[in-house]
Amino acid sequence: MSDTILSVKDLKVSFDTYAGEVQAVRGVSFDLKKGEVLAIVGESGCGKSVTAQTIMRLTPTPPSRIKSGSILFDGDIEITKLSDRQMEHIRGSEMGMIFQDPMTSLNPTMTVGKQITEGLRKHQRITGDAANKRALELLNLVGISNPESRILQYPHELSGGMRQRVMIAISLACNPKLLIADEPTTALDVTIQAQIIDLMKKLSEQTQASIIIITHDLGVVAEMAQRVIVMYAGKVVEQGTVDEVFYNPQHPYTWGLLRSIPRLDEMGGGDLVPIPGTPPDLFAPPKGCAFAARCPYAMQVCLEEDPDHTKLTADHSAACWLLHPDAPKVERPVEAGGRKHG
Amino acid sequence: MLKYTLRRFVYMLITLWLIISFTFVLMKNLPGDPFGEMSNKIPKDVKAVLMREYGLDKPLWQQYTHYIGNVVQGDLGVSFQFPNRKVTSVIKQGFPASLELGIFSTCLAVLIGLPLGIFASLKHGKWQDYTAMFIAVLGVSIPSFVLGPILSYYVGVKLGWLPAGLWKGPQYMILPGFALSFGTLAILARLMRTSMLDVLNQDYIKTARAKGLNKLSIVWKHTIRNAILPVITILGPIFVNTITGTLVVEKIFSVPGLGDQFVSSVYSNDYTMISGLTIFYAVVLMIVIFFTDIIYGLVDPRIRLGKGSR
Amino acid sequence: MELNSSKFAPVAKETLGTERIVRPSVNYWKDAWRRLRKNRLAMAGLTILVLIALLAIFAPMFSHYKYDQQMLTLRNHGPSAEYWFGNDDFGRDLWTRVWVGARISLMIGIIAAIIDLIVGVIYGGISGYFGGRVDDIMQRVIEIVYSIPYLLIAILLIMVIGPGVSSIILAYAITGWVPMARLVRGQVLSLKEQEYVLASRTLGSSPWRIIFRHLIPNALGIIIVQITFVVPQAIFVEAFLSFIGLGVRVPLASLGYLLSDGATYMRLYPHRLLFPTAVFSLILLSFNVLGDGLRDALDPKMRK
Ligand SMILES: Nc1ncnc2c1ncn2[C@@H]1O[C@H](COP(=O)(O)OP(=O)(O)OP(=O)(O)O)[C@@H](O)[C@H]1O
Numbered sequence: 001m002s003d004t005i006l007s008v009k010d011l012k013v014s015f016d017t018y019a020g021e022v023q024a025v026r027g028v029s030f031d032l033k034k035g036e037v038l039a040i041v042g043e044s045g046c047g048k049s050v051t052a053q054t055i056m057r058l059t060p061t062p063p064s065r066i067k068s069g070s071i072l073f074d075g076d077i078e079i080t081k082l083s084d085r086q087m088e089h090i091r092g093s094e095m096g097m098i099f100q101d102p103m104t105s106l107n108p109t110m111t112v113g114k115q116i117t118e119g120l121r122k123h124q125r126i127t128g129d130a131a132n133k134r135a136l137e138l139l140n141l142v143g144i145s146n147p148e149s150r151i152l153q154y155p156h157e158l159s160g161g162m163r164q165r166v167m168i169a170i171s172l173a174c175n176p177k178l179l180i181a182d183e184p185t186t187a188l189d190v191t192i193q194a195q196i197i198d199l200m201k202k203l204s205e206q207t208q209a210s211i212i213i214i215t216h217d218l219g220v221v222a223e224m225a226q227r228v229i230v231m232y233a234g235k236v237v238e239q240g241t242v243d244e245v246f247y248n249p250q251h252p253y254t255w256g257l258l259r260s261i262p263r264l265d266e267m268g269g270g271d272l273v274p275i276p277g278t279p280p281d282l283f284a285p286p287k288g289c290a291f292a293a294r295c296p297y298a299m300q301v302c303l304e305e306d307p308d309h310t311k312l313t314a315d316h317s318a319a320c321w322l323l324h325p326d327a328p329k330v331e332r333p334v335e336a337g338g339r340k341h342g
Numbered sequence: 343m344l345k346y347t348l349r350r351f352v353y354m355l356i357t358l359w360l361i362i363s364f365t366f367v368l369m370k371n372l373p374g375d376p377f378g379e380m381s382n383k384i385p386k387d388v389k390a391v392l393m394r395e396y397g398l399d400k401p402l403w404q405q406y407t408h409y410i411g412n413v414v415q416g417d418l419g420v421s422f423q424f425p426n427r428k429v430t431s432v433i434k435q436g437f438p439a440s441l442e443l444g445i446f447s448t449c450l451a452v453l454i455g456l457p458l459g460i461f462a463s464l465k466h467g468k469w470q471d472y473t474a475m476f477i478a479v480l481g482v483s484i485p486s487f488v489l490g491p492i493l494s495y496y497v498g499v500k501l502g503w504l505p506a507g508l509w510k511g512p513q514y515m516i517l518p519g520f521a522l523s524f525g526t527l528a529i530l531a532r533l534m535r536t537s538m539l540d541v542l543n544q545d546y547i548k549t550a551r552a553k554g555l556n557k558l559s560i561v562w563k564h565t566i567r568n569a570i571l572p573v574i575t576i577l578g579p580i581f582v583n584t585i586t587g588t589l590v591v592e593k594i595f596s597v598p599g600l601g602d603q604f605v606s607s608v609y610s611n612d613y614t615m616i617s618g619l620t621i622f623y624a625v626v627l628m629i630v631i632f633f634t635d636i637i638y639g640l641v642d643p644r645i646r647l648g649k650g651s652r
Numbered sequence: 653m654e655l656n657s658s659k660f661a662p663v664a665k666e667t668l669g670t671e672r673i674v675r676p677s678v679n680y681w682k683d684a685w686r687r688l689r690k691n692r693l694a695m696a697g698l699t700i701l702v703l704i705a706l707l708a709i710f711a712p713m714f715s716h717y718k719y720d721q722q723m724l725t726l727r728n729h730g731p732s733a734e735y736w737f738g739n740d741d742f743g744r745d746l747w748t749r750v751w752v753g754a755r756i757s758l759m760i761g762i763i764a765a766i767i768d769l770i771v772g773v774i775y776g777g778i779s780g781y782f783g784g785r786v787d788d789i790m791q792r793v794i795e796i797v798y799s800i801p802y803l804l805i806a807i808l809l810i811m812v813i814g815p816g817v818s819s820i821i822l823a824y825a826i827t828g829w830v831p832m833a834r835l836v837r838g839q840v841l842s843l844k845e846q847e848y849v850l851a852s853r854t855l856g857s858s859p860w861r862i863i864f865r866h867l868i869p870n871a872l873g874i875i876i877v878q879i880t881f882v883v884p885q886a887i888f889v890e891a892f893l894s895f896i897g898l899g900v901r902v903p904l905a906s907l908g909y910l911l912s913d914g915a916t917y918m919r920l921y922p923h924r925l926l927f928p929t930a931v932f933s934l935i936l937l938s939f940n941v942l943g944d945g946l947r948d949a950l951d952p953k954m955r956k
């Protein structure tokens with residue numbers, strides 16, 4: 001167990017809103033090993049960001065609330081039980097986060113340098129000079145030229161790609177053990193996206209940080225991640241190594257997802273087929289499998305009971321009644337795996 | 343920044359020119375003729391001399407340029423009712439008290455209003471927020487000319503805690519100052535709260551939290567600094583409010599200021615005095631607005647550095 | 653759990669109702685009204701406003717005294733069973749006068765709102781819709797008009813055309829519409845890029861049609877909220893001008909006039925200040941809390 005940096009067990013998070021309780025995360029479990037890159041994929045609104053932000057306790061409380069579950073970090077730190085003060089010491093120093101939109105994630109009235117050194121000075125209690133030196137180092141590391149002049153500039157003087165590099169520098173400032181990147185490339189141009197992914201890949205190899213990357217881009221998953229979890233309506237429906245999930249997907253939702261998202265690494269890999277219908281209402285999630293209403297293979301049981309995870313290999317599992325021994329065997333659509341397995 | 347400053351300056355000049363022209367047009371269109379009720383009693387030739395003296399026999403455009411020329415040189419004319427009183431000397435006499443009152447009340451409003459708004463935003467949705475915002479909504483709803491008499495009567499006369507009127511020392515400033523600042527304070531508090539809530543929802547606040555900064559430094563370094571920017575933009579209008587407020591407050595508390603003078607001129611139909619004072623007020627306000635705009639430019643790096651300026 | 657093989661029978665697509673819209677799409681206005689009704693302060697404001705409006709309309713009608721009816725034996729009498737708000741220095745019934753005053757104030761507020769709706773909405777709509785040079789020029793005009801301290805201009809204007817309700821309204825009309833124009837412009841700017849508007853534009857609809865059929869209805873929420881702030885603002889302006897002697901002419905009495913009068917005699921006859929103040933402040937307060945409530949209720953950002 002000692003090689004596990006993060007262990008999330010049956011995490012449930014809800015938002016108390018005007019209209020009622022939104023069950024954004026409804027029982028998510030996964031482990032993250034040291035030095036590993038884990039990708040989270042799923043449709044918009046399935047709870048990826050909420051999961052990620054809950055790990056850093058960034059979701060505002062209220063309205064959000066951790067209903068149950070545990071988040072074990074670095075062996076024995078139970079994140080869900082920490083006080084706000086204790087959490088402040090972990091955030092930024094042990095865990096870093098990169099957000100989706102670099103245009104809005106940086107403070108417009110503070111220089112880049114200050115925004116980088118701020119965390120350093122808080123967590124490592126170093127002098128201004130030392131912090132500045134480290135900031136220059138970091139800017140070099142994330143590939144920003146002329147760091148000496150950049151450090152004095154304000155965010156609006158930088159391009160989107162550069163701002164995202166600055167965000168990465170901020171998140172890496174204190175050498176965190178865990179880095180969470182929530183769609184770090186979604187808001188960028190395609191060419192810049194590739195640069196940022198290259199940078200992140202390089203950094204994941206250079207630093208010892210474990211990374212959770214949330215993305216809609218299966219190409220990014222294939223390039224960076226070792227393992228992937230597929231989320232749907234606040235739950236994990238399938239998880240496994242990237243190969244297992246890409247080439248031997250077991251959940252009809254994963255099939256649909258693989259067919260509906262373009263992949264940079266596989267040009268012309270079949271037509272894109274969107275998944276019909278919309279995700280369920282998280283105000284009142286259905287009793288059975290949340291995907292049943294959109295699933296072409298739905299059975300009576302799917303409407304009545306939520307399936308448990310069926311373990312397929314050491315890493316690979318999926319939550320689907322089709323994996324039950326009594327279920328009829330269905331043919332997986334060929335394109336779903338991108339290539340035929342084997 | 344230079345371009346920004348220049349543009350502001352040109353706006354200021356245009357506005358002033360409009361106001362001066364407006365007063366000129368009004369002067370020319372006053373009901374009755376410039377000699378008022380005595381018009382018929384003045385002999386024709388005397389009238390002609392007077393007309394020449396005041397330049398009223400010249401073509402309109404010459405009168406106009408002459409008028410503007412005078413104003414630019416700081417000559418705002420003489421009182422219509424008391425021809426030996428110059429508008430500028432009235433200003434010299436009354437403005438200091440008004441200025442003191444205005445500055446005192448603006449400080450009061452900023453020092454109470456901003457913290458109140460910040461406090462409310464940090465307690466968003468809790469009873470403290472509701473209480474603060476109820477006070478603020480009272481402030482917006484109870485104008486100084488309502489609050490003034492009440493304060494003067496109850497605190498000044500009935501309770502006798504503070505002077506109910508006149509202008510003889512610092513303690514005389516408190517009641518009129520407060521009456522004048524209540525509305526401004528409320529506007530500032532409401533705006534600051536909205537602005538704070540806005541900023542607190544921004545992504546960069548999440549970034550700051552993700553760095554592990556504590557609440558205090560997030561509020562202080564990241565939130566307030568950004569939230570205060572839109573508040574600076576309304577300092578100009580706020581000052582306008584305060585100045586117009588002095589008109590009534592000085593009347594209520596018998597403060598011998600310019601506002602009081604202005605209202606008396608209104609009651610006595612002293613047209614030239616009124617337009618002279620209006621131009622003076624306009625100049626003061628323009629200068630204040632100009633400087634708040636410049637301050638805003640200095641505080642916001644997006645404008646200071648000339649990019650993304652609006 | 654008991655699972656028998658029948659449970660693994662595929663279910664027919666129809667029973668799943670894939671096509672059913674999952675989150676009920678609540679009507680925007682209904683939703684806003686529901687939120688507003690939950691806001692107790694705003695509802696109190698609305699109730700008080702309705703009451704005040706009813707009193708302003710009917711109280712003078714059913715009163716036994718006319719607002720300018722002098723009863724010199726009753727000079728400055730305090731409130732009594734017959735004269736609920738007491739009498740003024742000519743013995744006139746203050747109850748009637750206050751409600752006539754409220755009537756005038758409300759009327760001025762409503763006319764100001766109409767001016768705002770006409771001038772502000774059209775100006776802002778055109779400026780936002782056409783954009784480019786037109787917008788640029790129109791924005792410059794707004795910036796200049798806005799920097800004129802308009803109470804001063806109002807005072808000058810009234811000095812010339814003489815005091816009265818119509819002068820006050822004219823004075824308001826000079827600059828009062830600017831905030832509305834700004835708001836509508838902003839809203840139109842952001843709306844006009846939306847798909848249905850673009851579609852309508854490519855289909856060749858005339859600008860007027862697009863502005864009035866698509867853009868303004870969508871900006872209606874913001875416009876309504878602004879109106880609830882414009883009305884008390886105009887009422888305030890009237891009171892201010894009356895207070896410095898530029899309001900309605902005697903014997904007519906607006907609230908501002910009564911306030912000014914009351915302030916003068918406050919030390920001797922507090923009732924003359926108390927009642928106009930109470931009604932006046934209640935009107936402004938109610939409008940403001942209602943406006944705040946409406947803003948929260950109509951805020952599109954909160955729309956799910
Ligand atoms: N502050 C909030 N209040 C109420 N509901 C919220 C809040 N934040 C998130 N949610 C709800 O939680 C659910 C999950 O949101 P989340 O942001 O995690 O989705 P996501 O998977 O990250 O989607 P995307 O790919 O669009 O980023 C959504 O249905 C959303 O409506």
Ligand SMILES: [Mg+2]
Nearest residue numbers: 048049050182
């Ligand atoms: Mg997200």
